[in-house]
Amino acid sequence: MSKNRYSTFSKHNCSSLKFEGIDSPVAFIDCEELHAPVKAIFRDFRVEHVKDNLWEDSHITLRKVKEGYERSSHWLDEPVVHYDPVDSVCDLTVDLIHAFASDHPGFLCLHSAAALFKKGLFLFPSTYRAGKSTLSLHLAYNGVQLFTDDALPVTSNNNEGMATGLYPRLRLPLPETVTENFRKYIKKRIVLRNDRYCYISLDQDEQPPLGTTAPIRGIILLNLDLNSNAPNLISIGKKDAIKEVILRNFARQNKALDIVERIYMIAEDADCYKLTYANPDRAAKLLIKHFN
């Protein structure tokens, strides 16, 4: 864990934001201009200004430096600097999810998208470049409720997935495979963007409020294969799904055995699939046909 390395800010402007559900406020040193973009992407987290916060109490600190914005946190080995304020905000969300998991002992936190079909909550665990955000937004566009496009807390008492109310984020430019109508849908809803990313606002019908939970009924491994033709959904054994979900848990405050046992339990109650696809709209429609 890195330590906040500043000892005094008497000449600096230190402001802090407290996020609902996260104990330690985030300190902003000389970069109050980041408040608005941060607030813009958290639809449901109540975000409050904190007066007289001691920056030393913050587990996450952002500071304006010559090169951009430097962030240090308990979850970073070294401070990182982003030139672009939107990149800085994007990356801050990672630490906020870590902070949330840390402040909720017993929660798992999965690097996964999750969508609520009529058959229940389905997970799409994967790292980057599997297309989970683009697929997530296509699900929302086609009427499926999106819990998250990237990080899913799993409750400690009954292993249910929990919505975060953090808006989904798309990488730009959008893939060539998306339709013109989808582009228009996205364009109307952008709340924050730069050249590389944009955050998309969804209302509560499309994305349930923070704290909404649902039992996990399915795990779908994504295989984005641009050479594939029609999307293909096949049933798979629990083995690959369990391995993938174990790898995607980034909440480390639980004992290893607890993590394994709970992921086995989740998989026990879930149907497991592999989705191979090239076109996210066709893939979303295939999933809706199967699970709605």
Place this chain on the structure above:
Amino acid sequence: MGCTLSAEFGDENQDLRMIYTKNPEIIERTLADELILVDNEADNIFNLNPIGTAIWQFLQEPRETKEIIETLQSAFPEVEARQIQEDATCLLHNLVQQGLIFVTPR
């Protein structure tokens, strides 16, 4: 992978007589033909592929390297002996490094 026992212990003949024993604190969970190993003390989780699982299960009692390699060779006669030796020694090396098994001289 350049992962040989002699690199670890020095002498290949002596290496073949090293004895491997499971760490009794490690918890196993079956995953079809594979295993998940949990070191709950260090909060680490490992996955063994089917071959690794076979070796792990063969270590129900302490075994010499030579014994492990010979058993694998008879189970997989179509695989080149040298390949089996390299794979087995590499896996054993990794298991030792991760504290999942212990190694002692005979």
